[in-house]
Ligand SMILES: Nc1nc2c(ncn2[C@@H]2O[C@H](COP(=O)(O)OP(=O)(O)OP(=O)(O)O)[C@@H](O)[C@H]2O)c(=O)[nH]1
């Protein structure tokens with residue numbers, strides 16, 4: 001009887017675990033975000049920003065929410081190590097793409113990389129959240145400017161590929177458009193923590209429905 005009750009209690013209080021990967025260009029603020037999430041949700045605070053250096057490989061962090069554990073994988077964003085990202089795609093339940101909204105010079109590179117994430121078949125059905133980071137800076141682009149920025153970038157990419165007579169199939173353009181149209185973009189400051197809880201709430205809700 002004891003074992004039956006114990007098993008029932010464990011069944012009622014069990015927590016499902018979901019994996020979330022955090023990707024984006026180097027310097028976008030991924031590790032700062034992960035450490036801020038740890039500070040906001042765990043008893044032991046994450047690293048302070050001055051202790052964070054460029055990530056070579058990965059950092060991990062776990063938070064516990066009602067009936068759910070979110071396991072985060074923060075992956076290094078430097079050009080030479082981005083090819084490790086796809087190794088995590090098959091097992092993840094959500095993808096967070098962090099963009100440095102302050103760094104206008106690297107936005108094109110950020111969109112190029114984001115575009116390949118958006119159209120990657122391994123994660124087509126997986127919830128994808130685009131975070132416009134560094135909203136604390138007055139130089140940062142707003143969420144609306146970021147949305148329009150990607151649309152303009154994508155449009156000019158399509159036009160230049162047509163000029164070069166290299167056109168993508170209509171189906172893949174349509175699939176990407178559809179994914180983009182249903183995509184959520186949120187503004188955060190990983191440094192100050194603004195918007196971070198809203199982003200975690202979004203992940204919490206979306207991984208429940210992702211069920212991959
Ligand atoms: N102003 C401002 N600076 C930020 C914010 N988030 C991160 N930074 C700064 O941006 C720089 C890079 O942050 P990281 O968290 O190391 O960036 P990363 O994306 O992990 O970079 P890699 O590990 O190289 O891929 C650091 O100087 C951070 O302090 C933010 O919200 N606002």
Ligand SMILES: [Mg+2]
Nearest residue numbers: 030031054055
């Ligand atoms: Mg990092």
